[in-house]
Amino acid sequence: MARTETYLDWNATSPLRPEAAAAMAAALSRYGNPSSVHRWGRAARQTVEEARSTVAALLDAPPEGVVFVSGGTEANHLALLGTGRERVLISAIEHDSVRRAAPDAEQIPVDRDGIIVLDALDDLLADDPRPALVSIMLANNETGVVQPVRAIAALAHARSALFHCDAVQAAGKIALDFDTIGADLITLSAHKLGGPPGVGALITRNGLELAPLLRGGGQEGGRRAGTENLPGIAGFAAAAEAAAAEIAVYDRVRELRDALEAGVAAVAAEAVVLGAAVPRLPNTTAIAMPGVAAETQVIALDLDGVMVSAGAACSSGKVGPSHVLEAMGVGPELASSTIRISLGWSSTEADIDHFLRAWTTLYRRCRGLMPEACAA
Amino acid sequence: MSESRRPNTMPIYLDNQASTRVDPRVLEAMLPYFTEQFGNPHSTSHAYGRIAAEAIEMARGEIATLIHADPREIVFTSGATESNNLAIKGAAHFACAHRQGEKPRDHIVTLTTEHKCVLESCLQLEREGFRVTWLPVEPSGLVSLAALEAALTESTLLVSVMAAHNEIGVIQPLAEIGALCRAKGVLFHSDAAQAFGKIPLDVEAMKIDLLSISGHKIYGPKGVGALYVRRRPRVRLLPLIDGGGQERGLRSGTLPTPLCVGIGRAAAIAAAEMEDEALRLRRLRDRLWTDLARRVRGLRLNGDAEHRLPGSLNFGFPGIAALELIEACPGIAISTGSACTSATVEPSYVLRALGLSEAEANSGIRIGLGRFTTATEVDFAIDALSAAVSRLTGRDVAPT
Numbered sequence: 107m108a109r110t111e112t113y114l115d116w117n118a119t120s121p122l123r124p125e126a127a128a129a130m131a132a133a134l135s136r137y138g139n140p141s142s143v144h145r146w147g148r149a150a151r152q153t154v155e156e157a158r159s160t161v162a163a164l165l166d167a168p169p170e171g172v173v174f175v176s177g178g179t180e181a182n183h184l185a186l187l188g189t190g191r192e193r194v195l196i197s198a199i200e201h202d203s204v205r206r207a208a209p210d211a212e213q214i215p216v217d218r219d220g221i222i223v224l225d226a227l228d229d230l231l232a233d234d235p236r237p238a239l240v241s242i243m244l245a246n247n248e249t250g251v252v253q254p255v256r257a258i259a260a261l262a263h264a265r266s267a268l269f270h271c272d273a274v275q276a277a278g279k280i281a282l283d284f285d286t287i288g289a290d291l292i293t294l295s296a297h298k299l300g301g302p303p304g305v306g307a308l309i310t311r312n313g314l315e316l317a318p319l320l321r322g323g324g325q326e327g328g329r330r331a332g333t334e335n336l337p338g339i340a341g342f343a344a345a346a347e348a349a350a351a352e353i354a355v356y357d358r359v360r361e362l363r364d365a366l367e368a369g370v371a372a373v374a375a376e377a378v379v380l381g382a383a384v385p386r387l388p389n390t391t392a393i394a395m396p397g398v399a400a401e402t403q404v405i406a407l408d409l410d411g412v413m414v415s416a417g418a419a420c421s422s423g424k425v426g427p428s429h430v431l432e433a434m435g436v437g438p439e440l441a442s443s444t445i446r447i448s449l450g451w452s453s454t455e456a457d458i459d460h461f462l463r464a465w466t467t468l469y470r471r472c473r474g475l476m477p478e479a480c481a482a
Numbered sequence: 483m484s485e486s487r488r489p490n491t492m493p494i495y496l497d498n499q500a501s502t503r504v505d506p507r508v509l510e511a512m513l514p515y516f517t518e519q520f521g522n523p524h525s526t527s528h529a530y531g532r533i534a535a536e537a538i539e540m541a542r543g544e545i546a547t548l549i550h551a552d553p554r555e556i557v558f559t560s561g562a563t564e565s566n567n568l569a570i571k572g573a574a575h576f577a578c579a580h581r582q583g584e585k586p587r588d589h590i591v592t593l594t595t596e597h598k599c600v601l602e603s604c605l606q607l608e609r610e611g612f613r614v615t616w617l618p619v620e621p622s623g624l625v626s627l628a629a630l631e632a633a634l635t636e637s638t639l640l641v642s643v644m645a646a647h648n649e650i651g652v653i654q655p656l657a658e659i660g661a662l663c664r665a666k667g668v669l670f671h672s673d674a675a676q677a678f679g680k681i682p683l684d685v686e687a688m689k690i691d692l693l694s695i696s697g698h699k700i701y702g703p704k705g706v707g708a709l710y711v712r713r714r715p716r717v718r719l720l721p722l723i724d725g726g727g728q729e730r731g732l733r734s735g736t737l738p739t740p741l742c743v744g745i746g747r748a749a750a751i752a753a754a755e756m757e758d759e760a761l762r763l764r765r766l767r768d769r770l771w772t773d774l775a776r777r778v779r780g781l782r783l784n785g786d787a788e789h790r791l792p793g794s795l796n797f798g799f800p801g802i803a804a805l806e807l808i809e810a811c812p813g814i815a816i817s818t819g820s821a822c823t824s825a826t827v828e829p830s831y832v833l834r835a836l837g838l839s840e841a842e843a844n845s846g847i848r849i850g851l852g853r854f855t856t857a858t859e860v861d862f863a864i865d866a867l868s869a870a871v872s873r874l875t876g877r878d879v880a881p882t
Contacts, residue, residue: 111529115528115530116525118531119522119525120520121517122517130516137501137504138495138497138500139497143499145812146492146495147500148494150501156879171740173823174486176561176705176735177738178735178736179736180560180723180735183724185571202725202734203726203734203735206724207754257811297738300739302516302520302738303739303741304705304740305562305705319565319722320567321566321567321599321605321606322598322600323601331567332561332562332599333561333698335703335704335706335741336707337703337705338703338738408528413529414528414529443509450810453772
């Protein structure tokens with residue numbers, strides 16, 4: 107069954123950038139342990155430290171603030187648990203890795219567009235004088251909605267709270283600046299921006315104290331023990347550098363995404379794009395085909411060679427409504443018929459055409475021929 | 483071959499306990515999962531994700547086979563440090579959260595010679611209110627089974643003993659420790675970062691409940707490891723890293739498919755070649771030791787001579803500080819001990835625990851021969867080390 111395969115699930119993971127592959131290949135030939143003092147070790151150490159500066163440069167952040175970890179999930183845990191704040195406030199649309207790291211956290215509501223209700227955050231902070239940590243993602247993985255992080259940072263700091271920002275989905279897709287965001291801690295993941303899976307970073311403001319989650323040899327300035335994932339870190343840095351250099355590609359990605367949404371709207375007036383009224387990542391769209399279960403759509407599209415998802419990849423195996431859409435006040439019927447389409451730097455018009463053909467076929471089949479087969 | 487004839491090359495790598503070179507066969511197996519097959523293994527709704535998930539399950543099976551476990555008992559982690567943290571803190575925190583009966587199990591037994599990440603995890607638990615017994619070892623580096631048995635009480639939750647030592651290579655009597663623990667209902671955790679893939683391990687025969695595994699110590703990639711978690715009788719842990727609920731809730735986060743494939747392939751190669759490789763490395767190591775001991779008088783071997791990893795040596799030249807000797811041998815990459823602490827100037831706490839004086843401990847040198855070490859390289863190391871000793875002591879060494 108020779109046919110085109112169209113990958114539109116970039117928020118789950120992205121292909122490896124060639125620059126990252128080259129950097130990893132070079133690093134794999136340096137097989138020393140970065141903590142060893144001999145020349146093999148020193149060469150490995152140099153690779154790690156150069157990578158630290160490169161990753162920091164993606165956000166114009168201080169290199170010494172970069173803590174390399176195994177990925178976004180670990181970085182979020184390190185931020186939430188390592189800062190040791192008694193009180194943790196998270197938005198209602200955070201990734202499960204934040205929700206589970208702080209199961210007792212108080213939740214900040216979002217509005218219908220998926221934007222944090224700033225007054226609610228301020229009230230929550232004002233209500234309780236204990237030192238708090240506020241954790242709010244920069245851009246949502248399911249809808250792409252971008253938060254007003256600068257305002258959030260100002261608000262948090264005015265109430266002496268720390269601000270952690272999970273920028274896993276935003277990094278590499280929109281230009282980011284550490285000082286402009288104003289967060290004390292920022293989470294990054296390599297495999298979402300064209301680096302390898304298995305590596306990420308927590309970027310901390312200078313002087314911020316962090317208790318380690320993993321204890322041992324005292325690597326990463328005592329903030330994260332374990333032999334550094336040398337090739338992974340080198341690949342991460344090369345991908346970050348390429349992502350920063352090619353950030354303008356996302357202007358074209360935005361046009362493609364907008365064309366996709368327009369194409370869907372032209373076919374089905376009742377289709378809903380979530381968060382369409384507010385700033386979003388240029389690559390992400392969450393579209394509901396009312397009355398057709400998301401799982402049905404994902405499977406049908408997959409059979410046609412189009413890969414999308416029904417939400418976050420980690421939870422794509424389980425059924426149940428998305429907490430993100432629920433927090434936005436999206437009713438269960440609409441929420442259960444929403445799929446996520448996410449593009450990347452190498453997405454093409456042909457990808458969009460392929461998606462629209464497959465989506466339209468499915469839509470027509472469900473609306474006309476056999477609606478009973480498509481019940482949500 | 484003299485030192486001066488290798489001016490622009492990297493030194494000969496004899497530090498295989500710190501890290502190993504990725505086996506070309508491992509690299510070859512990993513590469514497709516970096517490039518074409520890049521899917522998120524948890525995106526099971528589409529083909530890219532399913533292909534990645536299948537590759538991961540195969541790797542899980544390869545690891546399980548090597549230790550006689552069930553694939554469902556293997557949890558992927560970011561490395562042995564994480565595995566050790568998860569095993570020790572995870573078991574303790576679960577016991578704390580699900581206290582059963584009158585007497586809480588809040589006591590942990592470990593050795594003073596364990597890896598830093600085990601010691602630090604236990605220290606954290608001690609600060610949280612757990613009681614920790616730090617058992618000394620015999621001068622050989624081996625645990626005293628009688629002392630271990632005496633340390634176990636009704637409230638002991640877990641014993642953590644390294645399978646094979648990272649600095650001195652000593653292999654502990656795992657089956658005996660496992661039997662002692664099982665008889666008292668105590669969990670047995672073993673840090674097998676150095677042992678996995680080098681010596682036979684059998685979690686059933688050895689009655690091991692939790693076993694930490696590393697990728698980059700067995701010619702696999704850095705950034706990946708595993709924890710064996712027994713299913714029958716089930717060992718319960720609280721996760722350290724939670725979220726998407728991957729790895730049956732024990733370890734969240736997107737699994738790095740290429741790294742999982744790499745450690746799996748490395749395990750499969752080790753399973754096929756362990757016996758021959760061990761024989762070859764033992765011969766090379768014995769040659770290194772015998773030749774060196776013949777040429778340099780008064781060499782001291784650290785750690786048990788019998789029960790040790792095939793490629794591992796730790797010894798000291800009386801009166802010569804290890805760092806001095808290492809500097810005098812730029813053609814070979816060796817170390818004073820654990821890589822994590824090799825930048826510190828303090829004498830090895832491991833060698834001190836064997837009863838060595840500060841000066842003796844300061845002279846300890848670790849050599850790790852590996853899969854890619856050749857006989858020529860070993861001979862070069864013998865020459866380099868004995869020449870350096872001769873220069874540093876101003877004495878002639880015995881002729882070759």
